[in-house]
Amino acid sequence: MNTERADAARNRIALIATAREMLTDVGIDKITMDALAERSGLGKGTVFRRFGTRSGIFMALLGEGERDFQERVQSGPPPLGPGAEPLDRLIAFGRARLRFLQENRDIARAAFDGRATVPFGPPTTMTQRHVRMLLHHMGIGGGDLDILAMQLTAALDVPPLLYTPPDDGARNEQAFEDRLARGWEDLVRRLIG
Amino acid sequence: MNTERADAARNRIALIATAREMLTDVGIDKITMDALAERSGLGKGTVFRRFGTRSGIFMALLGEGERDFQERVQSGPPPLGPGAEPLDRLIAFGRARLRFLQENRDIARAAFDGRATVPFGPPTTMTQRHVRMLLHHMGIGGGDLDILAMQLTAALDVPPLLYTPPDDGARNEQAFEDRLARGWEDLVRRLIG
Known part of the structure; x- marks a missing residue:
């Protein structure tokens, strides 16, 4: 064994x-x-x-890169790390996650394959777990937090993987990432009402 | 020509x-x-x-199936079709879209491929356009509606494609779809505050 x-x-x-x-x-x-x-x-x-599956190779590669990121989320300085209000942490998490996906875009895109499916259960990815925890700390209850965390994770992760700015230049990439980050902040602020 | x-x-x-x-x-x-x-x-x-790309084949197949669905959204009875309040239409749209994706799941999953990317611009899919229009009619302005529609489309479309209920039985499929539909309703109700 x-x-x-x-x-x-x-x-x-x-x-x-x-x-x-x-x-x-x-x-x-x-x-x-x-x-x-x-x-x-x-x-x-x-x-x-x-x-x-093939995408599993890239999920493993992405997971390696995610360790550093996870470290910053779990014990780095606020607002990404502990010590800030949960809403501020959720906003900072979105921005940092978008940055991480942009930096690892080719691997992240290859990891993202419709043919591989994930059994639904308690949140399995770091993003889902972290988003769920922050929603819980923000006092968002009553609904189905596992589902909400899953939907918000999709809203955060999928656009930078599926869409590219019209022209692939670095300036457009950055502008698109900024729009996604502001959009994420807008979304979570609306959520808490 | x-x-x-x-x-x-x-x-x-x-x-x-x-x-x-x-x-x-x-x-x-x-x-x-x-x-x-x-x-x-x-x-x-x-x-x-x-x-x-290979996924393009399945996007074309899905598009064929989408015509009926689109017809119901554009001129079918309310609340999916016109005539209901935009919030009720958005909730009904989410439920109908989840049903459609479930019914076409294998094709929809194969259409969903991280290697194919879409140039970001004005909303290109029916879901994004429709969600954007309803958000606009709900008076959600000020933010970046193209981005919000893109994020909500991901929140709606991706979970049923990426996740499967723990056991693949029909009853679990239905229960999962219902949780996603209630989660969608919860999400859009929170959005409008």
């Missing part, structure tokens, strides 16, 4: 490292389950067990 | 018909750009020009 777990952990580390190499060497579009299995020298079965 | 347009329209109709046949005969996972080109007897170039 322990050996199996150690093997699984070693495989996971090796696969993530190989995927990162491939990102630099061959580009994101060439990273497939088959190509990853071949380059890593591990069996296809191992890759499938580890990631499930 | 006219001949070119007529050719394009004929190709489009042929490709959609072939994709529908393939849905029944071989199943959704086997529908790829290559397989569609082969089965339709049209060149790969034609398929790529028409749909852009």
Whole structure:
């Protein structure tokens, strides 16, 4: 059992490292389950067990990058970190999350695949959990907080992944990100009435 | 020019018909750009020009199904159709949209692909346009209505595509859809304060 777990952990580390190499060497579009299995020298079965689908590879890569971000949310300075009012934290979280998604856009887009579905249950992603907790602290009750957190997470995460500014220049990217951040602030302020 | 347009329209109709046949005969996972080109007897170039990406095939299929739905929204009985208060129409729209996505779930999921991005501009989908119009009629102004409509469209469309109830049974599907519909109602009621 322990050996199996150690093997699984070693495989996971090796696969993530190989995927990162491939990102630099061959580009994101060439990273497939088959190509990853071949380059890593591990069996296809191992890759499938580890990631499930192609998007699972990128969810794992995104998760690695998310650790730093999570650290800042959980113990960094306010208003993103603890110590500010929940509404201010929710607004700051939206802005920081949009920044994070923009910085990791190619990976985040590849992680986002309609064919992979997530069983609905208690919030599984950091964003859903954090949004839910802040809504709860803001005293938004009565409704279905799990669903509200899920809907707000979609409202926050999906636009920067699905839409691009008309011209892909850096200035337009920044202007679009700013509009999304102001839109998020507007949305959550309206929510609390 | 006219001949070119007529050719394009004929190709489009042929490709959609072939994709529908393939849905029944071989199943959704086997529908790829290559397989569609082969089965339709049209060149790969034609398929790529028409749909852009694999998800484009399913966006086209979903669009066909959306016509009926759009008809009900634009000229059916209230509160989905015209004649009810904008808030009631927005709530009814959410419930009907969730039903539509549930009924077309496999196609809608396949249409939803992080690799395809949409240039951001004036609302392009029927959902965004309709939500934006109702928000405007509800007197929600001051903020950025294009962005708010985009965020609310994500909040409405994405959860039923990305999440599945823990057990895939029909009763759980219905219960999940109902929770999403109540969540949508709760969200828009909070928005108008």
